[in-house]
Amino acid sequence: MSATSTRLLRLLSLLQTHRAWSGAELATELDVTGRTVRRDVERLRGLGYPVQALQGTAGYRLGAGASMPPLLLDDEEAVAVAVGLRTTSGGTVTGIEDASLRALAKLEQVLPSRLRHRLATLQQSMVRVSAEAPRVSPETLLTIAQACRGRERLRFDYTDHGGRTSRRDVEPDSLVNVSRHWYLVGWDVDRADWRSFRIDRLHPRVPTGPRFTPRPLPDGDAATYLSRRLSVASWPWRTVVSLHGSATDLAERVWPGMGVLEAVDDVSCLLHLGADSPASLAWMITALDTDFTVTGPPELIGALRTVGERCRVATIDAPEANLHPVPPSH
Numbered sequence: 001m002s003a004t005s006t007r008l009l010r011l012l013s014l015l016q017t018h019r020a021w022s023g024a025e026l027a028t029e030l031d032v033t034g035r036t037v038r039r040d041v042e043r044l045r046g047l048g049y050p051v052q053a054l055q056g057t058a059g060y061r062l063g064a065g066a067s068m069p070p071l072l073l074d075d076e077e078a079v080a081v082a083v084g085l086r087t088t089s090g091g092t093v094t095g096i097e098d099a100s101l102r103a104l105a106k107l108e109q110v111l112p113s114r115l116r117h118r119l120a121t122l123q124q125s126m127v128r129v130s131a132e133a134p135r136v137s138p139e140t141l142l143t144i145a146q147a148c149r150g151r152e153r154l155r156f157d158y159t160d161h162g163g164r165t166s167r168r169d170v171e172p173d174s175l176v177n178v179s180r181h182w183y184l185v186g187w188d189v190d191r192a193d194w195r196s197f198r199i200d201r202l203h204p205r206v207p208t209g210p211r212f213t214p215r216p217l218p219d220g221d222a223a224t225y226l227s228r229r230l231s232v233a234s235w236p237w238r239t240v241v242s243l244h245g246s247a248t249d250l251a252e253r254v255w256p257g258m259g260v261l262e263a264v265d266d267v268s269c270l271l272h273l274g275a276d277s278p279a280s281l282a283w284m285i286t287a288l289d290t291d292f293t294v295t296g297p298p299e300l301i302g303a304l305r306t307v308g309e310r311c312r313v314a315t316i317d318a319p320e321a322n323l324h325p326v327p328p329s330h
Contacts (some may be wrong), residue, residue, distance in 0.1 A: 004040075007032065011040050013074050015051060015062040022059040075115055082107055082119050086126065092180050094135040134200035136182050141175065143204045144184055148172045153209030154186070156202045168202075170195070171212045174222035178230065178256060185222040187215055194218055196226050228260045228272065235274025237281055239300055243269050244291035253288050278303040 007030055014021060014029060021029075026037045041051050041060055050063040085104040108116055147154040154172045159165050170186040177183075182199040194217070219225040232238055243250055247261045247269035254261055259273030271288075275281045278299040285292060286307060294300060 007036075008040055008043060010074075011037075012044060012049065012062075013077075015044075015049075015060065020054055020059045020061045024058075026060065078107065078111060078115060079119060079122070083122070083126075086123060092135055092177075092182065093141065094137045096138060134181065134198070136199045140199060140202075140204060141182070143206065143208075144172060144199065145175060147208050148174060150208070151211050151214060153189070153212060154184075155205040155209055156197075157205070158197055158203075159201045167205075168197070169209065170197070171215070173214070173217060175199075176222050176226050178226060183226055185217075185226055194225065196229050224260070227256070230257050231259045232272045232274040235276060237276065237278055237297070237299070238272075238274040239281055239294065239297060241271045241273070241285055242293040243271055243288065244293070245269065250288065250290060253290075258284060279306075282307050 010030060011026065014026065023034050023037050027034050030037065030040075032040075041053075044051050052061050052063045053059075054061060082104060085100045085107070108119065111119065144154065146152075151171075154170050156168055156170070157165060158168050169189040170184070171189065172184055172186040174185045175182065176185055176196075184197045184199055184202070186195065186197070187193070188195040217225055219228055242264075243261075244267065246266050247263040250269060250271075251261060254271065259271045262270040262272065264270060271285075273281065273284060275284060278297070281300050282303040285294070285304070294304065
């Protein structure tokens with residue numbers, strides 16, 4: 001492929017990100033002069049690509065059009081799309097599996113042989129561990145997403161974890177995917193409070209309701225709010241533990257749904273968490289493998305003392321050699 005053709009493909013790839021580029025930015029990315037960028041833009045227009053000139057900014061953007069030529073992907077983008085489609089084929093959205101595999105087959109047909117071989121090697125080495133999770137329909141997700149974007153009230157029938165059904169009138173804010181479950185976060189109009197709803201348990205009623213003015217989310221964003229609600233607010237036993245380490249250092253040890261970290265300073269943080277029993281709280285706290293301080297509830301303190309005594313008794317007669325880590329086998 002000639003240098004000019006290669007450069008045109010690179011330019012087209014940049015423009016297909018759907019952002020506005022100044023002539024200077026494109027020249028820097030392509031390592032050419034501004035005059036060359038202008039000539040290449042004219043070549044793309046001659047090939048039918050609707051490259052728009054932005055007034056007042058000396059910039060360019062790729063416009064939309066029914067006669068748009070085929071999408072162009074570079075090697076990294078093609079691999080990213082293929083891996084995403086392969087992973088999605090085992091996802092939690094009903095009916096998307098076949099569509100993902102069909103799209104993947106079409107993509108593989110147009111890939112160059114060298115890239116097709118690399119992708120085949122990657123896919124042959126990939127192993128997915130399936131886990132049962134509730135499925136949601138793409139139509140339901142789209143209906144909720146459109147209501148979120150349009151700021152329109154959403155009415156739906158809802159079944160809670162106890163099997164009780166109710167009709168809800170909600171100002172939807174966000175769709176959140178957590179641990180293979182889909183949730184809607186929104187303001188419940190009748191209860192005058194923020195709520196989260198499992199999407200596999202709701203059935204939207206159409207048409208949607210009137211428009212609303214967005215409200216500020218608690219905790220700053222939907223992901224943090226939902227994490228706090230799932231890990232703390234919904235459990236019968238709750239506590240706040242002072243951890244002897246920074247939130248940055250301990251963040252990777254707090255798995256999704258376990259709890260919410262609150263930074264204090266460079267050497268300490270607070271962990272808000274909940275569980276179904278004091279024993280479960282004790283297990284989660286000690287699993288963090290860091291020093292900590294608890295002040296309650298009394299049942300948690302008792303559970304921690306029980307764990308400590310159990311560990312002490314279990315190691316009384318243990319040989320010294322067994323207390324050291326065993327080196328990994330090779």
